[in-house]
Amino acid sequence: MTAETASSGADLELDGVSKRFPGFTALQELNLTIPAGSFFALLGPSGCGKTTTLRIVAGLESPSDGRVLIGEQDVTRMPPHKRPVNTVFQSYALFPHMTILENVAFGLKRRGAKDANARAHEALRMVELDHVSARRPAQLSGGQQQRVALARAVVNRPALLLLDEPLGALDLKLRRQMQVELKDIQTEVGITFLHVTHDQEEAMTMADTIAVMNKGRIEQLGAPAELYELPRTAFVANFLGQSNLFTGPVLSSKGDAIVVDVAGRRVAVPTNRAQRHAGEVTIGVRPEKLVLHTEDPGSTAGVNVLGPGRVHDVAFSGVSTQYLVGIPGLGSVTVFAQNMVSGPVVADGAEVWVTWNVEHGFGLADEPAPEPRFDPDDDTQAIAIAQRRRIEAELEDA
Amino acid sequence: MAFGAFGASPGAVEVDVTPARKSPVALLLLLPGFAYLALFFVVPFVSLVITSFQAPDPLGFGAPGEYVTAFRWENYTEAIVQFWPQIVRSFLYALAATAIALAIGYPLAYFIGVKLRRFKMLQALLLVMVIAPFFISFLLRTFAWKQILADNGPVVAVLQSLTILPDDARITGTPFAVIFGLAYNFIPFMTLPIYTSLERLDLRYVEAGGDLYASPVSTFFRVTLPLSMPGVISGTLLTFIPASGDYINASADFLGSAETSMVGNVIESWFLDLQAYPTAASLSIILMAVILLLVGLYVRRAGTKDLV
Numbered sequence: 190m191t192a193e194t195a196s197s198g199a200d201l202e203l204d205g206v207s208k209r210f211p212g213f214t215a216l217q218e219l220n221l222t223i224p225a226g227s228f229f230a231l232l233g234p235s236g237c238g239k240t241t242t243l244r245i246v247a248g249l250e251s252p253s254d255g256r257v258l259i260g261e262q263d264v265t266r267m268p269p270h271k272r273p274v275n276t277v278f279q280s281y282a283l284f285p286h287m288t289i290l291e292n293v294a295f296g297l298k299r300r301g302a303k304d305a306n307a308r309a310h311e312a313l314r315m316v317e318l319d320h321v322s323a324r325r326p327a328q329l330s331g332g333q334q335q336r337v338a339l340a341r342a343v344v345n346r347p348a349l350l351l352l353d354e355p356l357g358a359l360d361l362k363l364r365r366q367m368q369v370e371l372k373d374i375q376t377e378v379g380i381t382f383l384h385v386t387h388d389q390e391e392a393m394t395m396a397d398t399i400a401v402m403n404k405g406r407i408e409q410l411g412a413p414a415e416l417y418e419l420p421r422t423a424f425v426a427n428f429l430g431q432s433n434l435f436t437g438p439v440l441s442s443k444g445d446a447i448v449v450d451v452a453g454r455r456v457a458v459p460t461n462r463a464q465r466h467a468g469e470v471t472i473g474v475r476p477e478k479l480v481l482h483t484e485d486p487g488s489t490a491g492v493n494v495l496g497p498g499r500v501h502d503v504a505f506s507g508v509s510t511q512y513l514v515g516i517p518g519l520g521s522v523t524v525f526a527q528n529m530v531s532g533p534v535v536a537d538g539a540e541v542w543v544t545w546n547v548e549h550g551f552g553l554a555d556e557p558a559p560e561p562r563f564d565p566d567d568d569t570q571a572i573a574i575a576q577r578r579r580i581e582a583e584l585e586d587a
Numbered sequence: 588m589a590f591g592a593f594g595a596s597p598g599a600v601e602v603d604v605t606p607a608r609k610s611p612v613a614l615l616l617l618l619p620g621f622a623y624l625a626l627f628f629v630v631p632f633v634s635l636v637i638t639s640f641q642a643p644d645p646l647g648f649g650a651p652g653e654y655v656t657a658f659r660w661e662n663y664t665e666a667i668v669q670f671w672p673q674i675v676r677s678f679l680y681a682l683a684a685t686a687i688a689l690a691i692g693y694p695l696a697y698f699i700g701v702k703l704r705r706f707k708m709l710q711a712l713l714l715v716m717v718i719a720p721f722f723i724s725f726l727l728r729t730f731a732w733k734q735i736l737a738d739n740g741p742v743v744a745v746l747q748s749l750t751i752l753p754d755d756a757r758i759t760g761t762p763f764a765v766i767f768g769l770a771y772n773f774i775p776f777m778t779l780p781i782y783t784s785l786e787r788l789d790l791r792y793v794e795a796g797g798d799l800y801a802s803p804v805s806t807f808f809r810v811t812l813p814l815s816m817p818g819v820i821s822g823t824l825l826t827f828i829p830a831s832g833d834y835i836n837a838s839a840d841f842l843g844s845a846e847t848s849m850v851g852n853v854i855e856s857w858f859l860d861l862q863a864y865p866t867a868a869s870l871s872i873i874l875m876a877v878i879l880l881l882v883g884l885y886v887r888r889a890g891t892k893d894l895v
Contacts, residue, residue, distance in 0.1 A: 249794050269797040270806075282795035286813045295809075296799035341799070 463552025
C-alpha cells in the first residue's frame with residue numbers, strides 16, 4: 190500500500206474511535222465515514238477534539254478504543270510512516286536545514302521514487318513557487334511556506350491529505366486567497382482532504398461536508414448550506430454563524446407548523462424544520478432573515494412578528510449593518526440588514542418591530558439549558574469581535 | 588489549536604533588522620575583552636613564537652635553559668622528526684576519545700533533552716549528575732581511576748579471575764586506559780552542548796519526518812541529527828581540542844606510560860624538566876597549527892553555515 194502512490198483518494202472510516210487522556214476524554218465514540226475524493230472539514234472550538242482526531246488518522250496518536258480504516262484497510266496499529274496519509278501541519282514544520290526542493294522531495298525519496306526531484310519541481314510549479322526551490326524555509330514568507338507545506342504533502346499523492354488549521358497563521362487577505370487555491374488544488378488532484386479548522390467561514394467556503402465537533406463529539410454533520418439553514422443544536426446554531434434563539438412551550442403542533450409561546454407572543458416554526466414538537470423547545474432564526482419595521486406591521490399569515498422593541502446598538506460594517514434590538518421579555522435580538530441605501534436606516538433608540546417568514550425558523554433538538562453550553566469566547570460573536578479588533582490593529586500598523 | 592489565528596502574528600515572520608549604530612559606549616564595553624585577549628593571548632603567543640625560533644646561547648656552552656633570540660627553523664624540523672609518533676598518537680587518542688564521548692554523550696543528551704522533556708525535575712536532576720564530577724578536581728578523579736584500574740585493583744582482579752585478561756596483563760599504562768580516561772573526563776563537555784541543541788529541537792519536525800514516510804531511524808539521521816549538529820560540533824570541538832593537548836591522562840603518573848605519551852607530555856617534560864624551551868615552544872606551535880587545520884576542515888565539512 191505504501192510502496193505505491195494512490196492515484197485517487199480513498200475512503201476514511203473511523204469506527205467507534207475514543208481517546209482518553211489522563212483526566213479528560215478528548216474523543217467519545219467517534220463514528221465517521223469520509224467518502225473518497227471529498228473535501229471534509231472538522232469544525233469546532235479549541236479543545237473539541239478535532240486535532241486529536243486528525244492526529245489519530247495520521248498515526249501520531251493512537252486511539253484508546255476503536256478502529257481507523259483507510260480504503261478498507263485497518264491502519265489503527267500502523268506507524269505513521271507506513272500510512273498512505275500526509276499532513277499539512279499548522280506550523281508547516283518545513284525542515285529548516287533543507288532547501289525547499291529537498292523538503293518537497295523528502296517523502297518521494299523515502300519511498301524510493303526515481304524521479305523525485307522532477308516531481309517535486311512539478312509540485313512547486315503547481316503552487317507557483319518553483320523559482321524559490323533552492324532557498325531555505327526561513328527565507329520565505331508565511332504564505333509561501335504554507336504553499337510549500339502543501340506541495341510537500343500533495344506531491345506524494347496520498348490517499349488522504351490532512352490539513353491541521355493550515356491557514357491559521359496567515360493574515361486575513363492571504364487566508365481568503367489560499368482558501369480558493371486549496372479548493373482548486375483539491376479539485377485538480379482529487380485527493381480526499383480532511384481539513385481541521387475553527388474558522389466557520391473557512392469551513393463553509395471550502396468543504397463539501399462539515400462535521401461540527403464539540404466536547405469530543407460530532408454535533409452535526411452535513412453540507413455547509415444545510416448546517417447553516419437548519420442547525421440541530423444551539424451549539425451549531427451559534428458556532429456556525431449567529432442565531433437568535435428563543436425558548437418557550439409548544440402551544441400547538443397541528444398542521445405544517447408548530448406554534449411556540451415566546452414571552453407571550455405566538456411564534457410559528459415549520460414542523461419539518463423543528464426537531465422536537467412538544468414541551469419546552471428552543472427555536473431560532475438567523476439574523477439576516479429578520480426584517481426591521483418602524484411601524485407595527487400587523488399580523489400576516491406566514492410571518493412571525495416580535496415587537497415593539499428598541500434599537501440599542503447599531504454597528505455599520507460596510508455590506509451590512511448589525512442592529513441589536515431589545516425586546517421586553519426576550520432580551521436582545523440581532524438583525525443583519527443589507528445596506529441597500531447608504532447608511533443605517535434606523536437610528537439608535539428607535540422603536541422597531543422585527544418580522545421573519547415562518548419557513549426561515551428552525552427548532553433545536555437540545556433541551557433548553559439554563560446556562561450557555563459553551564464558553565462565551567467560543568461563540569461567533571466573540572470571534573467576530575476579536576477578529577475585528579485584530580483587523581483594526583493591523584490597519585493601524587499599516 | 589486555540590484561536591491561534593487571532594493571537595499569532597500575521598503574515599511573514601520577517602524581522603526588521605536594522606544594524607545598530609556605532610556608539611562609543613559599545614566600543615568602551617568591548618575594551619575589557621580586547622585588553623584580556625591582548626594580555627593573555629596575543630602577548631604570550633608572540634612570546635611563544637619568538638621562543639620557538641631561539642637558538643642555544645653560544646656563550647652558555649650548551650648549558651640548558653640558556654637561549655638567545657635567533658631564527659632557527661631547525662627547531663621545528665627537529666621537533667617533527669623526533670616527536671612525530673607522539674604528535675600522531677595525540678590526535679589518534681583524541682579522536683578515539685571524542686568518538687567514545689560522542690557515542691555515550693549523544694544518547695545521554697537525547698534522553699535528557701527529548702525523552703524527559705515533560706519531566707522538568709528529572710531533567711534537572713540528571714543534568715546535575717552529568718556536571719557533578721566537576722565538583723571534584725580533575726586530578727583527583729583521574730587518580731581515582733588509576734587506583735580502580737591499577738594492577739592490584741578490583742577491575743584487573745575481576746577480569747583476571749574471569750580469565751578475560753591473562754595473569755600478567757595490566758590496564759593502566761595502556762592506550763586503552765589513556766583513551767578511556769580522556770573520554771571519561773570530557774563526556775560532560777560533549778553532553779551539555781548536544782543537550783542544549785536537542786532540548787530546543789522542535790519535535791514537530793520529527794513528526795513531519797514520520798508523516799513523510801521516513802522510518803524512525805531514517806528520521807533520526809535526516810532530521811534529528813542534522814538539527815542537533817550545532818551541539819555535536821561544539822561538543823566534539825570542546826572534547827577534541829583539549830584532549831589532543833592533554834598531558835594528565837597520558838602521563839605515567841596517572842593512566843599512561845612512556846609508550847602512551849602524547850605531545851602534551853613531551854612539551855611538559857621538555858619545558859619543565861629539560862628546560863629545552865625552543866623545542867617545547869615549537870611543538871606547541873605545531874600542535875596549535877595541526878588543531879587549527881583539522882578543526883577548520885571539520886567545521887567546513889560539517890557545514891555550520893547551513894544551520895539555522
